[in-house]
Amino acid sequence: MRILQFHSDYIEYTPIKKEILKADDNVEKTQTRLEDLVVAFICIEENDDEKTIQSAILEIKKYLDIINESSLLLYPYSHLSSNLAKPDVAINLFNKLEELAKEKLIKVSKAPFGWTKSFAIKVKGHPLAENFKVFDNKNQYLKSENSLSQVKSHNITHESSALSLEETQKSSWYVLTLEGNLVPLDSFKISKNGSFEKFVNYETQKNRKVDEQPPHVKLMKKLAIADYEPASDAGNMRFYPKGRLMKSLIEQYVTRKVMEYGGIEVETPIMYDSHHPSMASYFNRFPARQYSIRSDNKELFLRFAACFGQFLMAKDFQISYKNMPLKLYELTRYSFRREKSGELVGLRRLRAFSMPDCHAFCSDMDQAKTEFLQRFDLSIDVLTELGFSITDDIEMAIRFTEDFYDKNKDFINKLVSKFNKPVLVEMWKEKFFYFVLKWEFNFVDNLGKAAALSTDQIDVENGKRYCIEFVTENGIKNNPIILHNSPSGAIERVIYALLEKSAKISKSGGHPSIPLWLTHSQVRIIPVKDEFLSYCMDLAKKFQSNHIRTDIDDRTESVGKRIRDAEIEWTPYILVVGEKEISQNYLNVRTREQGKQFQIILDDLIEEIKQKIGDKPYLPLNLPYLISKRPLIMV
RNA sequence: GCCUUAGUAGCUCAGCCUGGCAGAGCGAAGGUUUCGUAAACCUUAGGCCGUGGGUUCAAAUCCCAUCUAAGGCUCCA
Numbered sequence: 001m002r003i004l005q006f007h008s009d010y011i012e013y014t015p016i017k018k019e020i021l022k023a024d025d026n027v028e029k030t031q032t033r034l035e036d037l038v039v040a041f042i043c044i045e046e047n048d049d050e051k052t053i054q055s056a057i058l059e060i061k062k063y064l065d066i067i068n069e070s071s072l073l074l075y076p077y078s079h080l081s082s083n084l085a086k087p088d089v090a091i092n093l094f095n096k097l098e099e100l101a102k103e104k105l106i107k108v109s110k111a112p113f114g115w116t117k118s119f120a121i122k123v124k125g126h127p128l129a130e131n132f133k134v135f136d137n138k139n140q141y142l143k144s145e146n147s148l149s150q151v152k153s154h155n156i157t158h159e160s161s162a163l164s165l166e167e168t169q170k171s172s173w174y175v176l177t178l179e180g181n182l183v184p185l186d187s188f189k190i191s192k193n194g195s196f197e198k199f200v201n202y203e204t205q206k207n208r209k210v211d212e213q214p215p216h217v218k219l220m221k222k223l224a225i226a227d228y229e230p231a232s233d234a235g236n237m238r239f240y241p242k243g244r245l246m247k248s249l250i251e252q253y254v255t256r257k258v259m260e261y262g263g264i265e266v267e268t269p270i271m272y273d274s275h276h277p278s279m280a281s282y283f284n285r286f287p288a289r290q291y292s293i294r295s296d297n298k299e300l301f302l303r304f305a306a307c308f309g310q311f312l313m314a315k316d317f318q319i320s321y322k323n324m325p326l327k328l329y330e331l332t333r334y335s336f337r338r339e340k341s342g343e344l345v346g347l348r349r350l351r352a353f354s355m356p357d358c359h360a361f362c363s364d365m366d367q368a369k370t371e372f373l374q375r376f377d378l379s380i381d382v383l384t385e386l387g388f389s390i391t392d393d394i395e396m397a398i399r400f401t402e403d404f405y406d407k408n409k410d411f412i413n414k415l416v417s418k419f420n421k422p423v424l425v426e427m428w429k430e431k432f433f434y435f436v437l438k439w440e441f442n443f444v445d446n447l448g449k450a451a452a453l454s455t456d457q458i459d460v461e462n463g464k465r466y467c468i469e470f471v472t473e474n475g476i477k478n479n480p481i482i483l484h485n486s487p488s489g490a491i492e493r494v495i496y497a498l499l500e501k502s503a504k505i506s507k508s509g510g511h512p513s514i515p516l517w518l519t520h521s522q523v524r525i526i527p528v529k530d531e532f533l534s535y536c537m538d539l540a541k542k543f544q545s546n547h548i549r550t551d552i553d554d555r556t557e558s559v560g561k562r563i564r565d566a567e568i569e570w571t572p573y574i575l576v577v578g579e580k581e582i583s584q585n586y587l588n589v590r591t592r593e594q595g596k597q598f599q600i601i602l603d604d605l606i607e608e609i610k611q612k613i614g615d616k617p618y619l620p621l622n623l624p625y626l627i628s629k630r631p632l633i634m635v
Numbered sequence: 636g637c638c639u640u641a642g643u644a645g646c647u648c649a650g651c652c653u654g655g656c657a658g659a660g661c662g663a664a665g666g667u668u669u670c671g672u673a674a675a676c677c678u679u680a681g682g683c684c685g686u687g688g689g690u691u692c693a694a695a696u697c698c699c700a701u702c703u704a705a706g707g708c709u710c711c712a
Binding site for chain 2: 564
């Protein structure tokens with residue numbers, strides 16, 4: 001039995017003429033079009049039997065799992081062999097194959113057997129898209145080749161990755177305590193209703209049914225931060241002026257922190273040639289999750305992480321052990337992942353996102369571990385400075401192989417004690433994928449959903465896979481261990497978490513807010529009458545020259561209305577300026593934080609605000625400073 | 636991909652069950668008001684009721700199909 005499989009954008013076929021007597025009846029001679037599926041061209045050979053069918057279907061299912069596809073077309077295709085089975089045997093086995101496939105897969109269809117058919121097919125542009133397999137009657141899986149791809153022996157890696165996917169099932173869950181005890185999850189007493197409990201449930205249980213729309217989705221619209229863009233693909237957001245400003249500030253902040261740590265900023269292309277030789281193993285890691293673009297004769301895909309561009313760059317560097325650890329950094333705008341449409345949620349899960357990604361190339365495991373601890377501190381620092389409390393908002397998961405744990409208990413316990421709370425552990429019997437250890441900081445939102453922010457990994461494979469080399473003290477070339485750190489996680493996700501956190505505060509009766517350094521209008525000035533406008537403009541200039549974003553509500557609305565509007569925008573400082581303030585030279589301030597009014601002189605207020613902002617990045621207002629000049633973005 | 640829900644004015648939504656002139660609030664435009672800490676007042680303009688078909692004297696409303704989106708499931712290296 002021979003199977004030629006294509007991962008296809010579409011196939012169209014039309015039955016033309018019945019070829020053999022026993023061919024399928026009730027066949028309409030109309031065109032069938034199917035989209036996004038695997039087309040399996042199959043021929044049944046002499047000596048094939050039910051066992052052959054069974055092992056074939058397992059292989060087909062494995063292939064669909066790997067490329068993450070659920071639709072299958074079984075297409076009888078005799079031209080693959082010169083040793084065909086007799087038609088009546090073949091048709092019988094073919095129907096069995098269809099039955100079995102329907103038991104195991106979601107969407108299965110079959111083209112008619114024994115008919116001449118015309119067909120047109122469009123095959124997707126990634127190395128795993130084309131695949132050929134041969135089985136004999138002892139249900140042995142004989143050989144498989146990417147016969148049409150230039151990447152020879154590719155299927156061997158594909159095979160091993162399929163096997164290791166099964167290994168995934170063998171992971172087991174524990175809690176690692178501050179005392180360094182690895183307690184099986186079942187016997188660990190988790191305190192009720194805490195975020196750790198929610199996090200553990202989210203990670204380990206299947207039932208995640210929630211009926212509400214996440215609060216941050218409402219907020220991102222209401223505060224005119226971001227919105228869905230109907231004219232793009234789902235999961236590609238538009239960012240309004242306030243959201244863009246917020247993103248820029250967070251991006252600048254994270255980038256500065258990573259550069260202070262020693263990261264060297266680079267920029268790499270967002271698209272790559274699918275047929276470049278080094279793509280094969282990359283695809284094997286992230287199969288069929290990318291956007292693809294056809295341009296002239298090239299099949300390009302959009303990157304889904306920065307790893308790749310940085311590895312290709314590091315490969316061309318001349319690196320000595322003296323340069324290690326070498327840290328490359330890029331904040332991708334964007335990385336693209338074609339998540340399934342149903343998986344996308346507001347700013348939590350996107351198809352296009354901005355990801356800070358810092359790789360450290362280390363000479364050996366000792367150096368890697370030392371570096372790893374530094375980056376752990378960096379990540380805690382970044383999240384804290386972004387406005388999260390590690391104690392209240394963040395839960396940690398750590399995943400490692402049993403072998404690595406046995407050899408590195410002290411090291412792992414050190415991570416936990418730095419985190420200073422119990423940690424959820426997923427332990428694997430054996431290594432799969434490319435890392436031996438990986439941790440994440442997760443934010444748990446209002447609906448009990450967890451989203452990973454910071455993360456770091458110890459990667460022991462890709463140095464070799466990408467031929468990255470450094471010269472050791474002895475003059476030998478060696479492959480580095482690579483650490484993959486994102487100290488903050490995707491920038492959009494940081495905004496999601498900030499909004500969810502403020503929704504949590506508002507739920508419990510507090511005043512929701514956004515960190516001062518990230519709010520668009522830090523100070524809003526409201527002149528009581530038009531005649532005070534020029535005084536207010538002078539005032540605004542003084543704030544702005546001190547890097548405090550200040551605007552003026554010069555609309556002809558009542559004072560009450562303008563205060564209300566400022567509060568709806570979550571403006572942290574509202575100044576009402578009238579005769580009293582001008583004649584007596586003080587300011588009347590209404591703060592969001594304390595929700596009360598007080599009087600203060602200008603210089604003191606500037607000092608207070610500057611102190612609260614600290615050394616966070618500054619950018620000027622991203623909208624006209626007179627409200628009357630602004631378009632209305634959200635009601 | 637599957638399940639559920641929703642598409643009506645710029646925005647948020649009512650009307651649909653039980654068919655009978657297309658509605659409200661906010662926002663916008665014009666005007667009056669110059670106001671002291673969470674919504675001043677008046678006037679006006681805004682519509683292919685997602686799209687296509689069907690039933691009916693008559694469809695936003697009932698039926699069928701279809702598109703789009705959201706939420707959930709699955710997935711999440």
